[in-house]
Amino acid sequence: MTKNNAVSAFILGGLLCLGMVLLGNTIGDKLIKMKSMERTVTVKGLAEKEVRANIAIWPIRFTEVDNDLDSLYVNVQTKTDKVAAFLKQQGFDESEITISLPAIDDRLAQGYSDPNVKYRYSARVSLSLYTDKIDLLLSARTKMLSLAKEGIAISDQDYNSKAQFLFTKLNDVKPEMIQSATQNARQVAEKFAKDSDSKLGKIKKAAQGQFSINDRDSNTSYIKKVRIVSTLTYYLND
Template sequence: MQKSNALPALILGGLLCLGLIMLGNTVGDKLIKMKAMERTVTVKGLAEKEVKANVAIWPIRFTEVDNDLKQLYQTVQVKTDKVVDFLKQQGFSEDEITIALPAINDRQAQGYVDPNVKYRYAANISISLYTDNVDLLLKTRTNMLSLAKDGIAISDQDYNSKAQFLFTELNKVKPEMIESATKNARQVAEKFAKDSNSKLGKIKNASQGQFSINDRDSNTPYVKKVRIVSTLTYYLND
């Protein structure tokens, strides 16, 4: 009676041992595969694109001096109107032109009067042009000398008088540039995989860098260079 009970127990124990062995082999295979999947390569992909600015901001400045304050205001008004008329003749609309109040400086009110200063009052006039017609603005800048015949000397040398050019249509070029950066990164990864006798696997993770927009050079600030660097990590397979 005891022998008959021992046989099924022995068979059951053998099956359990076989199951544990098979389970161990399966788990071992999975661990080996997981270990292999830990081999990765991290690369960076670069994309650059030259674009033309689509918005321009141009502060047009000039200065007037006089010893008679009333006369100074009249001169400022006349010359401001001439500058605005000039801009309209070039093709700009009234909505694109903004006139700031003139800044009047009384040199005698400063307490110290420089004997070399000929005029007591100085007025700084600023007219701002905000437009999306960049080509027209560039053309107009070359024609500004025509205002000199009216005694208007436009200042364009100091920092506050320089035109500012902007590119605000980044969303239009984003998809294309991200795709290009990703392809560039994959090419680098494939070269690494080939050199290391491996095969490139799937992407483990990816990080999109920030877009940067800078002038192409100091002579053409209306031409911008858009740049993006993406970071991708790929699995390596044998």
């Protein structure tokens, strides 16, 4: 090997070593940065909102008894018409009222006779009100006693006769509630970062929970509580 070749080989070897050192430092810096990026905090953000129901379904039921079937049918029709007229007087449209066929039982046809049963025939009558006039329905329920004067005993205490209130406008409140849940989660994450002498970074991962809609309480079922919980994971920086 000539002197010039030896010098060239020495210089080339030196450059390769220097390159390996620089490459190693660069990879090391990146690994350190990647490791620091692995520091995260996962928090949950809650958003709740009270809303009024916008749809109501009110089943109205009463029972009529008689020993004569023809008389029973006449009385059922008369009292059904009175209930429907009452609802219209309160301000509801005919299209909001549905009348079902009465369910009639012949107690003698059941194969046994109870001496305590005074009437042979019993008719269970059902009407249903489907409306978006929530305040009107609440007002009408307080006036149902007037039907008792017509000999119509409306029961609203059993489960099947209770008015059902629905909130169907979830899409109207979704954006606002998702934003509120995200802000709540960030506040929790910032508190954690501050307490751990860190700085809050960008969001690594976010998961939105399901919306739930429940009655605020048993006495005001027309007021609903909408709830959403979002889970977010943030990076932590020094």
